[in-house]
Amino acid sequence: DTGVSQDPRHKITKRGQNVTFRCDPISEHNRLYWYRQTLGQGPEFLTYFQNEAQLEKSRLLSDRFSAERPKGSFSTLEIQRTEQGDSAMYLCASSLGILAGDPSSYNEQFFGPGTRLTVL
């Protein structure tokens, strides 16, 4: 299966600990997105990369959150000093990105299975 993969699928941690999640996008996709989804809500945008460049960050992404995509392939999302409010499903998605010269051509996003974080 060459879809988007995320690791781990579940993470339980104690408040104050650091956690790191990994996302492997579809190999030819140059755009990678991170979203967060809390129970009963739709996902919310956190940040996205075009290749290795982090182009946009939501104000939801506090200083305790950092994301990287060092070689333009896989990405990591780290949460430092976790809080109970960080408990959520963290979703990664990838896409081919906007076609050159056609900013209206947003491509379909393919989602990974998510990482469910529980902070005790």
Added chain:
Amino acid sequence: KNEVEQSPQNLTAQEGEFITINCSYSVGISALHWLQQHPGGGIVSLFMLSSGKKKHGRLIATINIQEKHSSLHITASHPRDSAVYICAVNYGGSQGNLIFGKGTKLSVKP
């Protein structure tokens, strides 16, 4: 206030019924997506559309740009259609990230 509103929030149907889920949004968009999320979290893209209508099997998605409204229809519903259906949009000024509705939880009873 969510910029993408879905209705209904919850929907229970009998197998075989025709189902409609609605989505409205507040400003101009470049594309609208319908997504399906099963228990456990995995999200699957059903449709991406910017005008008109698309059909795939028993699923039909329509969009009215002037009215800023889209509908997802399921014909001859089946218990395996039970899932959360999420509407999401790319706004014209965004960089491709999606703005999501809260989802519609559909339960189809046999």
